[in-house]
Amino acid sequence: MKKTVLITAYAVNPQKGSEDGIGWNIIRHLAIHADVLAITRHNNRTDIEQHLAQHPLATGENLRFEYYDLPPWAAFWKRGGRGALLYHYLWHLGVAFFILRKKWRYDLAHHLNFNSDWSPSFLWLLGKPFIWGPVGHHPKIPREFILPFGKKAWLADPLRWWVKCFFWNFDPFLFITKRTASKVIGLNSSVAKVLRLPPEKVVTLPAIASELPESQQIASDKFKVLSIGRFVPLKGFDVTVRAFALFYQQQNITQQSRLELVLIGKGPERNRLQSIAETCGLPAEAVRFVDWVERAELPRFFASSKAFLFPSHEGGGMVVAEAMGFGLPVLCFDNEGPGENVDETCGVKVAYSLGYDGAVSAFAAALNQMLHDEDFQRKLSEGARRYFAKNFSWEKKAERIAGVYEQTSPPAPLPPCGTGTARRGAGGEVNSTLMKKIIFVHLLNDYSGSPLVLSTAIRCFVEEGLEVEVVTCSGGEGFLSRLKGVRYRFFNYRFHENKLKRTLALLRSQVAIFFKMLANAKGDTVVYVNTLLPFGAALAGRLLRKKVVYHLHETTVNPPFLKAFLKKMASVCASEAIYVSHFLMEQEPLPGVPSRVIYNCLPQDFVKKAEAHLSTKPSKTGPFTVLMLCSLKAYKGVGEYLRLAERLPDLRFVLVLNTSYASIQRHFEGQQFPDNLVVFPAQNDVHFFYREAHLVVNLSHPEQWVETFGMTLLEAMSYGLPVIAPPVGGPVELVQDGFNGYRVDQRNLSLLSERVLQILEKSDAYQRLSANARAFAGQFSEQRFGGELVSALH
Numbered sequence: 001m002k003k004t005v006l007i008t009a010y011a012v013n014p015q016k017g018s019e020d021g022i023g024w025n026i027i028r029h030l031a032i033h034a035d036v037l038a039i040t041r042h043n044n045r046t047d048i049e050q051h052l053a054q055h056p057l058a059t060g061e062n063l064r065f066e067y068y069d070l071p072p073w074a075a076f077w078k079r080g081g082r083g084a085l086l087y088h089y090l091w092h093l094g095v096a097f098f099i100l101r102k103k104w105r106y107d108l109a110h111h112l113n114f115n116s117d118w119s120p121s122f123l124w125l126l127g128k129p130f131i132w133g134p135v136g137h138h139p140k141i142p143r144e145f146i147l148p149f150g151k152k153a154w155l156a157d158p159l160r161w162w163v164k165c166f167f168w169n170f171d172p173f174l175f176i177t178k179r180t181a182s183k184v185i186g187l188n189s190s191v192a193k194v195l196r197l198p199p200e201k202v203v204t205l206p207a208i209a210s211e212l213p214e215s216q217q218i219a220s221d222k223f224k225v226l227s228i229g230r231f232v233p234l235k236g237f238d239v240t241v242r243a244f245a246l247f248y249q250q251q252n253i254t255q256q257s258r259l260e261l262v263l264i265g266k267g268p269e270r271n272r273l274q275s276i277a278e279t280c281g282l283p284a285e286a287v288r289f290v291d292w293v294e295r296a297e298l299p300r301f302f303a304s305s306k307a308f309l310f311p312s313h314e315g316g317g318m319v320v321a322e323a324m325g326f327g328l329p330v331l332c333f334d335n336e337g338p339g340e341n342v343d344e345t346c347g348v349k350v351a352y353s354l355g356y357d358g359a360v361s362a363f364a365a366a367l368n369q370m371l372h373d374e375d376f377q378r379k380l381s382e383g384a385r386r387y388f389a390k391n392f393s394w395e396k397k398a399e400r401i402a403g404v405y406e407q408t409s410p411p412a413p414l415p416p417c418g419t420g421t422a423r424r425g426a427g428g429e430v431n432s433t434l435m436k437k438i439i440f441v442h443l444l445n446d447y448s449g450s451p452l453v454l455s456t457a458i459r460c461f462v463e464e465g466l467e468v469e470v471v472t473c474s475g476g477e478g479f480l481s482r483l484k485g486v487r488y489r490f491f492n493y494r495f496h497e498n499k500l501k502r503t504l505a506l507l508r509s510q511v512a513i514f515f516k517m518l519a520n521a522k523g524d525t526v527v528y529v530n531t532l533l534p535f536g537a538a539l540a541g542r543l544l545r546k547k548v549v550y551h552l553h554e555t556t557v558n559p560p561f562l563k564a565f566l567k568k569m570a571s572v573c574a575s576e577a578i579y580v581s582h583f584l585m586e587q588e589p590l591p592g593v594p595s596r597v598i599y600n601c602l603p604q605d606f607v608k609k610a611e612a613h614l615s616t617k618p619s620k621t622g623p624f625t626v627l628m629l630c631s632l633k634a635y636k637g638v639g640e641y642l643r644l645a646e647r648l649p650d651l652r653f654v655l656v657l658n659t660s661y662a663s664i665q666r667h668f669e670g671q672q673f674p675d676n677l678v679v680f681p682a683q684n685d686v687h688f689f690y691r692e693a694h695l696v697v698n699l700s701h702p703e704q705w706v707e708t709f710g711m712t713l714l715e716a717m718s719y720g721l722p723v724i725a726p727p728v729g730g731p732v733e734l735v736q737d738g739f740n741g742y743r744v745d746q747r748n749l750s751l752l753s754e755r756v757l758q759i760l761e762k763s764d765a766y767q768r769l770s771a772n773a774r775a776f777a778g779q780f781s782e783q784r785f786g787g788e789l790v791s792a793l794h
Contacts, residue, residue: 003035007112010040011023026401039098068091099126108408110131120173136315140157179543208317239311245281247364317341350362441472442534443530467487468485469520475494510534512536514536547575574590578595580730584730596792623651625693626697627721628656632667636705637700657680690715742759
């Protein structure tokens with residue numbers, strides 16, 4: 001029975017060569033061996049559908065195409081070749097989500113083409129066995145072969161190499177791709193070396209191939225030398241021109257009239273190559289530059305030539321196979337690219353060790369021998385055809401890849417979601433065993449709600465006697481600072497107002513977290529990821545087969561693409577999800593992940609201080625005080641709070657913002673505060689403010705920021721303070737209208753003012769709200785919270 005294979009191919013086009021041609025031909029021939037569902041870009045659709053209409057599938061073939069591109073908002077910056085590499089990277093990420101949404105049925109996935117050894121695949125997100133490749137690798141161009149192209153090229157090539165080194169060493173997605181791929185198909189032997197892959201995972205299979213040409217060489221007295229490709233330093237066409245020029249000058253006038261070099265292509269170095277030809281004394285009739293031609297026209301150039309001179313430094317070279325199909329001997333460098341696809345029976349290979357001038361002389365000598373030794377030229381030509389028939393037919397390529405499919409079994413590295421530390425006993429029963437170590441991961445340590453809740457969770461597990469580590473950012477002060485019984489591991493991260501800087505900082509931090517987790521998540525360890533953001537920890541935990549628990553606090557993450565990505569990471573990596581409210585669990589479900597609600601709690605020491613204060617039965621003096629504690633964000637209702645203070649000038653308003661005094665000054669520069677408003681920066685102890693307050697409000701914008709819990713509301717209630725909260729989200733589960741407070745939309749300032757005055761003026765109502773608030777807060781004890789958490793993680 002045929003397997004159903006899902007193939008992602010960025011470039012597929014029957015009317016083009018290079019990567020497009022490779023994609024088309026491999027997919028077309030694989031459809032003989034498997035049922036193929038291929039996904040490519042929309043810009044290939046017209047040519048594919050037109051070709052299939054003119055050339056219907058043969059009996060026994062099953063091939064279907066689907067098309068995907070990034071949405072415009074995620075690709076507005078791409079203009080032609082500008083931004084193509086980034087677009088390619090993001091396309092492969094986006095297409096994985098596209099496939100997941102479609103819910104197609106297939107046996108395995110194959111990331112086929114446009115594969116570079118530094119660019120990851122994201123098909124591991126599908127949870128199916130997947131094949132990666134053919135993966136290409138361009139070795140570093142020897143320095144002396146880049147110098148002829150000037151200072152710009154000399155600087156650009158090492159820069160590209162450094163960029164690749166960065167991805168090889170620091171891209172967690174590339175690490176995951178290597179780890180989870182069932183098989184990696186390498187274009188050449190260097191792929192396994194640079195990616196440090198185990199031999200049993202790698203299949204070396206050059207992607208280059210071609211159809212056997214119908215016509216062979218055209219009899220001619222001319223000795224034409226052909227070279228095809230982009231005019232860029234990588235292709236080494238400067239060596240082509242200089243070698244041919246030296247070869248040309250070694251001949252007499254009669255022989256020179258027979259010689260011609262034809263270079264087909266285009267690119268930024270064309271003028272430089274023409275200048276080299278003139279400097280070397282090549283007459284115009286001896287060298288011809290031809291712009292790109294349609295693929296249908298290429299056979300006449302191959303058929304009328306005697307040799308294919310291709311001193312490219314790349315890791316592949318599609319045109320090598322095409323040249324051999326026409327019986328053209330190939331002259332190339334003895335490297336890990338074309339050099340691995342040529343032997344002494346079909347061409348001549350020149351060693352880099354000869355140096356630049358030595359290589360030029362060696363290529364010229366090989367051309368000279370072919371010109372004057374017809375037997376030598378004939379043997380190489382016949383050898384090229386034999387080599388092609390054995391190695392470069394699309395049928396044989398497809399057979400090899402289909403063989404890889406048959407060897408592929410479901411991936412072992414990743415366990416199904418939901419696995420933890422439970423082990424089966426001798427009789428098959430499941431024994432629940434305690435984890436020995438738990439690693440808590442949080443991005444930004446500050447005095448906001450999520451690190452406060454996490455600090456309580458950490459204390460609970462320290463009291464359970466577990467080995468506890470906390471991975472968080474360095475240099476910041478917050479609720480996660482200096483916790484007892486904890487070992488810290490820090491990484492660099494700083495919040496930036498600028499969205500681009502903030503995104504880059506997030507990605508950089510996740511790389512650091514990923515590798516810290518790989519090094520430290522040993523043995524019976526649970527990885528505890530606080531909020532959606534630390535996805536690097538979740539990925540590492542999943543790869544290491546650890547139980548990964550997500551504690552989710554938020555619903556608003558921007559931009560939408562980042563939120564979709566983070567949720568998909570959580571869906572793939574999480575063994576279990578803990579939500580702070582039913583609202584959040586309904587709003588942001590993680591499909592397939594066991595989930596539960598564990599309400600936040602009030603830390604025990606916080607409750608003790610509140611109880612100690614209330615036991616003295618204090619009588620509050622001074623004006624009625626309204627308190628709000630929040631971040632310095634517009635969507636937190638800071639502006640509405642200022643306007644509320646202006647509307648109620650007889651009341652005192654206190655605003656505590658989770659930021660520095662300098663940030664507050666910058667934000668409100670030139671703005672006049674109402675006389676009855678006092679603003680404070682971030683505080684590590686807020687008890688004073690609760691003791692002095694009569695009412696606590698939360699004015700978050702329902703349409704911009706929906707609170708998922710509301711920790712300040714619960715803290716206020718523990719002090720017996722009535723609260724006013726938004727009528728949506730998690731606060732609805734904490735605040736019962738008229739029981740322990742009121743639900744008011746902050747946009748309705750009139751009703752908001754009315755509720756504040758109502759609480760102020762009716763003392764009996766205030767006492768009732770206060771008592772109910774205190775009783776309600778008593779349900780959210782640290783003991784209850786810790787018990788539920790420990791139970792969830794065992």
